[in-house]
Amino acid sequence: MSVSERRGSDRRGSGISSRRPSIDPSRLVPMDKVTHVAGGDDFNVVFIGAGNIMFGSDEGPWNHSFRLEHKLGRRLKVVALIDPAIERATAVLQKKCDSFVVSAYQDTRVFKTLEDFVRTMSSRERPRAIIVGSPPMFRGSSTPGRDIELQILNHFPGVAMFIEKPIATGPVDEIDDAYRIAKIINDTKTICSVGYMLRYLKAVQMMKQIIQENNLTVMSTIARYACAYQAIAKPDWWDKSKSAGPIIEQGTHFCDLSRYFGGEVDISSVQAHSLEWHENAGRLSKMSIDETNIASENRIPRVTAATWKYDSGAVGSFTHVVALQGTDYSCELEVYADGYSMKLVNPYVLPVLYIRKPGDDNETTIRFHDDDPFFSEISNLIDIIEDIEEDPEAAQILSSYDDAVRTYEFTWAIRDASERSRDASSKRAAESY
Missing domain, CATH: 3.30.360.10 (Dihydrodipicolinate Reductase; domain 2)
Incomplete structure (x- = not known):
């Protein structure tokens, strides 16, 4: 595959590409100034990865679960936590259940693999978004075990994804693989945001x-x-x-x-x-x-x-x-x-x-x-999932999967x-x- 072929003639990058590649900075408001998304329906989410990027640590400001809790409030329902380290996943889940956000986690089930969850998933547990915070060595490839995006696209067509950066840390000859994944995401018009949060500053x-x-x-x-x-x-x-x-x-x-x-x-x-x-x-x-x-x-x-x-x-x-x-x-x-x-x-x-x-x-x-760009990237993603209308002033994803592959x-x-x-x-x- 040549560079021109894998990049394609369309450099817009995602199924929502008609949106502007920027946001009015006045619309980026602090987390404590945002009210929870309105609505009484549950918002089901699957977490893939139980490490620091998902649940926070003393080493940095990352913590996607924290931002989702503030964005969705009591609507948030984490239906599954996927991590091969079951003990670690169970431990972080217990901390959440011992806190004021217990309603989001009290029914969360822990699985080693996404396939394990799919085999036992009920219709009520179907997610609206899947947050991928597993190490990059397990992403961005079509090789079994390192193909989480393709697994999601196969089992959950139409479900929005958030993928941490970088999209992979595999060998250089797998870059074409990543472009193929990007094309599938674009062609299926799957909502997908990649965690280059500095764009949201x-x-x-x-x-x-x-x-x-x-x-x-x-x-x-x-x-x-x-x-x-x-x-x-x-x-x-x-x-x-x-x-x-x-x-x-x-x-x-x-x-x-x-x-x-x-x-x-x-x-x-x-x-x-x-x-x-x-x-x-x-x-x-x-x-x-x-x-x-x-x-x-x-x-x-x-x-x-x-x-x-x-x-x-x-x-x-x-x-x-x-x-x-x-x-x-x-x-x-x-x-x-x-x-x-x-x-x-x-x-x-x-x-x-x-x-x-x-x-x-x-x-x-x-x-x-x-400013909290971690919250802004999550907030924009949720707003797009909730309302996909093409308002040029509306929320938008600033880093698509295709863009992240570049x-x-x-x-x-x-x-x-x-x-x-x-x-x-x-x-x-x-x-x-």
Whole structure:
């Protein structure tokens, strides 16, 4: 399958593609300012995955169950929790049943697989939405055991899906598989949202608004992501054979934001360099895992720096750095257009937007204290499930499955380019001896 074939001639991305690719930032309201969706009928949901992304942890703000509880109130009925780790799933379910949201979970059943649930499901338990928060190694493929999207489409045609990002962390030769899944989702007009929540930030939508209202063409995007590696204690994250590496697993958010502003990337133009673990500048002093347990060829780079061209002619760059200690990350995205610069800082915790406009050399600073993009992406999904009318001002999905596959392909292109550069450098060094 060629690049043009798998991308297709239609780049709109989903069955609801006539909606605008942005949201009026004034419509993104805090969770505590939203009233529950009206109606007396139950809203059945299936959770796939009983980990941190679904039920929260001290490591980050993610917690999809919490947002759904606030969006749907007493209407929420989690009919099934799917996770092969039955004990973990039972434990998190018990905590919910011991809390004020017991009505959503008191009849929840736990299963190892989706097929187990399907075999015993009653008509009253048919879900209206399925939330997929299982690890990405089990998604985005047609290979049995890693094909959860196809299982859902087969057993629950017409049921909306929410899929966490990245859509997969499989081998690069399975990208075509992901595009095929995207085509099925589009062709069946299945409502599907992927968890690139930074698109739902008020600051990001304000940047979009400035671009649209002033009819601007983006000239350049510059992204930087420096993680606090000392706090990353999950061995799989440090192992490329399991996580696919920091660009694909972690930097994906900023690659996605770059695409969101710059447009489609000319994949053939991607170039990248890396600082590897064995190089002198790549030695880290505060790692919380024992990297000697990871095969040397699977250890992650410490720095990856990439540049590329967009189809529009604009230029993009991204640098991912594994360098900071402590717990706070340092992340920024700059967008430039004729007369304008916009810089988004600290988007994960307390977003700050710096704007410079024509006629003023000074920057305007806007701070966003009460934003919750996790809630906004869930809220928009539920609103679309409840009311699919094509109102251009209505709720909309900002990251379709097709769009997410493009970001996935892009992150793999960066990793591949950095590894080609690394191998060429190693070859030159060997030949010089």
